[in-house]
Amino acid sequence: MDMKSSHASLLTDPVPVNKSRLRMHSSLLGYSQQDSPLSPGKCSRSNSRKSTGSVDDVRSNGWLDAMKASSPPRKKLLKGSSAQVASIDFDIEDYFSWMLEYPSALDSFEKIIDLAKNKKIAMFLDYDGTLSPIVDDPDCAFMSESMRTTVRSVAKYFPTAIISGRSRDKVFDLVKLTELYYAGSHGMDIIGPISSTLCKSHPDCVKSTDQEGNEITLFQPAREFLPMIDEVFRTLVEITKDIEGAKVENHKFCASVHYRNVEETNWTTIGQRVHDVLKDYPRLRSTHGRKVLEVRPVIDWNKGKAVEFLLESLGLTDSNDVLPLYIGDDTTDEDAFKVLRESNHGYGILVSSVRKESNAFFSLRDPNEVMKFLQLLVNWKRQERKHGKK
Numbered sequence: 001m002d003m004k005s006s007h008a009s010l011l012t013d014p015v016p017v018n019k020s021r022l023r024m025h026s027s028l029l030g031y032s033q034q035d036s037p038l039s040p041g042k043c044s045r046s047n048s049r050k051s052t053g054s055v056d057d058v059r060s061n062g063w064l065d066a067m068k069a070s071s072p073p074r075k076k077l078l079k080g081s082s083a084q085v086a087s088i089d090f091d092i093e094d095y096f097s098w099m100l101e102y103p104s105a106l107d108s109f110e111k112i113i114d115l116a117k118n119k120k121i122a123m124f125l126d127y128d129g130t131l132s133p134i135v136d137d138p139d140c141a142f143m144s145e146s147m148r149t150t151v152r153s154v155a156k157y158f159p160t161a162i163i164s165g166r167s168r169d170k171v172f173d174l175v176k177l178t179e180l181y182y183a184g185s186h187g188m189d190i191i192g193p194i195s196s197t198l199c200k201s202h203p204d205c206v207k208s209t210d211q212e213g214n215e216i217t218l219f220q221p222a223r224e225f226l227p228m229i230d231e232v233f234r235t236l237v238e239i240t241k242d243i244e245g246a247k248v249e250n251h252k253f254c255a256s257v258h259y260r261n262v263e264e265t266n267w268t269t270i271g272q273r274v275h276d277v278l279k280d281y282p283r284l285r286s287t288h289g290r291k292v293l294e295v296r297p298v299i300d301w302n303k304g305k306a307v308e309f310l311l312e313s314l315g316l317t318d319s320n321d322v323l324p325l326y327i328g329d330d331t332t333d334e335d336a337f338k339v340l341r342e343s344n345h346g347y348g349i350l351v352s353s354v355r356k357e358s359n360a361f362f363s364l365r366d367p368n369e370v371m372k373f374l375q376l377l378v379n380w381k382r383q384e385r386k387h388g389k390k
């Protein structure tokens with residue numbers, strides 16, 4: 001995988017249209033394109049388009065609306081400027097009024113460390129859109145070296161887990177840090193400090209070996225779906241192959257059908273075809289992510305359950321001693337925000353540069369703000385240690 005630094009096509013979130021719509025230069029929104037580590041060759045922007053198809057259930061059952069709702073407008077290049085200079089339609093008044101409900105975790109940093117007083121922070125991080133910027137090609141969603149260094153430091157001071165919709169292997173290949181815990185496939189594939197006692201009460205624990213032959217314990221509650229996901233993945237590839245820009249990823253316990261690079265007039269077709277395939281798989285369902293349809297097993301397991309499981313595995317369930325923080329940008333992260341909110345144990349931090357209803361408590365605008373927040377936490381902890389505190 002080419003991890004060299006270059007320029008990415010960074011994409012933005014949906015923008016609500018109303019009164020004080022301003023056109024802002026992207027630099028005012030805090031996107032640092034210099035910090036984007038993509039390689040120009042393989043990872044250039046693709047803008048594929050093709051023909052339209054049938055309507056039917058997809059329109060009537062709300063799929064199309066959901067697909068559109070997850071559809072950020074593209075950055076518009078300013079005439080006469082370089083490709084790196086873009087403008088974004090941005091409703092600043094609306095954004096700031098939304099931030100009254102979801103205050104910036106940077107501005108609220110003192111409050112957050114106050115909440116963490118005498119507690120151990122447990123850090124949960126989503127990957128795409130949180131540690132790496134959203135880009136056109138999922139294979140090119142690299143995190144920057146500075147983000148990697150920051151996450152490594154975070155893990156030095158706090159138990160840290162990545163919880164991603166990607167397969168565990170794929171997200172590890174992108175993050176490349178051995179000091180973290182990983183939950184792939186929306187939490188359906190967990191590797192971590194799973195004790196044998198915990199395993200006894202969870203039949204979905206499996207012993208395995210890693211590439212070096214070391215024994216590892218995995219938690220895989222959707223294990224029986226492996227052949228089904230493999231089969232549906234191949235079908236999804238087949239039924240989307242004539243739709244230019246469509247991309248299907250196999251994430252072991254789930255599959256992703258991307259339509260980010262598909263002409264909007266073809267979204268109905270792609271949604272309809274996925275919907276039709278799922279009619280033959282009543283034990284699978286589809287959820288909506290950022291310009292992606294996620295096909296996954298109908299089991300009572302999600303990122304929220306994964307957070308609970310990891311807290312239990314780490315012996316961090318006591319809310320008097322532990323403050324879990326979860327940072328994520330997508331609808332699938334809402335399950336984790338909800339678990340923290342409803343158990344009154346920890347806080348969700350939503351990464352968004354536009355208004356979104358959420359179960360999170362705080363917000364950060366983009367991965368650069370995520371990095372700043374993580375750095376603040378590390379510096380605070382370093383100071384605490386320096387002064388002899390735990």
Ligand SMILES: O=P(O)(O)OC[C@H]1O[C@H](O[C@H]2O[C@H](CO)[C@@H](O)[C@H](O)[C@H]2O)[C@H](O)[C@@H](O)[C@@H]1O
Pocket residue numbers: 126127128129133134135136137138139141163164165166249251256258260289290291292294330332
């Ligand atoms: O839970 P996450 O780690 O956030 O993973 C969710 C999905 O992320 C990826 O797709 C998203 O990011 C891509 C790269 O920036 C972007 O091109 C795509 O439009 C986004 O939906 C990943 O490719 C999916 O498989 C994950 O399910």
